[in-house]
Amino acid sequence: MPDPGRLPAALPLRWGRYPDRVVLGLALLVAGAVAIAGSNVFVLWLAGLGMLAHAAGWAILPAAGWRRIVAAAVGTPLTLLLLAGPHYVGVVVVSFLAWLLARHRPARVWFTAVFPAAGATIVGATAPPTGGMLPALAIMGAVLAGSAWIAAYLSSGRFGAASGRMRSRQRPADS
Numbered sequence: 001m002p003d004p005g006r007l008p009a010a011l012p013l014r015w016g017r018y019p020d021r022v023v024l025g026l027a028l029l030v031a032g033a034v035a036i037a038g039s040n041v042f043v044l045w046l047a048g049l050g051m052l053a054h055a056a057g058w059a060i061l062p063a064a065g066w067r068r069i070v071a072a073a074v075g076t077p078l079t080l081l082l083l084a085g086p087h088y089v090g091v092v093v094v095s096f097l098a099w100l101l102a103r104h105r106p107a108r109v110w111f112t113a114v115f116p117a118a119g120a121t122i123v124g125a126t127a128p129p130t131g132g133m134l135p136a137l138a139i140m141g142a143v144l145a146g147s148a149w150i151a152a153y154l155s156s157g158r159f160g161a162a163s164g165r166m167r168s169r170q171r172p173a174d175s
Helices: 018-038 044-060 065-084 086-102 107-126 133-155
Strands: none
Touching (some): 018 086, 018 133
C-alpha cells in the first residue's frame, strides 16, 4: 500500500506536484466551508465565493476524475446547510466521506466516519444557535483532521493485520 503522503503509482498528474495540490485543495475546501458558514442574507456573495472555493478545492485535489466529480457534486451543495447554524454541522460527515473517496482510501477505513458523526451530534446538541458557529467549526475541524489521519494511518499498511496482510516471522534458514 502506498504511503498516504505520496502519489499512488496509478495516478499520474497532468499538472502540479502531489503535495502542493493536496495542501491547496484542502485549503480551498476549508476556506469555502468557512465562507459559507460565515455568510448570511446580507452577504450572500460570501456564500457564492465559498461554493466556488469549495468546488475548486475538490477539482484541485489529486484524485481520479470521477472521484472528484462525485465529491464536489455531493459535498458542495450539502455545505450550504451550514448557513442554518451550528446545529447542522453534521453535514461535514458527508464531506469527510467524500474526502475518503477522493483520497482513494479503502472501504475498510470508512468506519472512521463514526468519529465526525459523534462529534457533530455532540457539537450540534450543545452549541448555542447564535454565535456558536466558529467554535463548532473549530471543534469539528479538529475531529475531521484526527479522523483523516487515522484513516490514512490504517490504510497505509503499517498497522499490521489492519492492512489485510498478516505479518509473519521469517524462519531462519537451515544451515
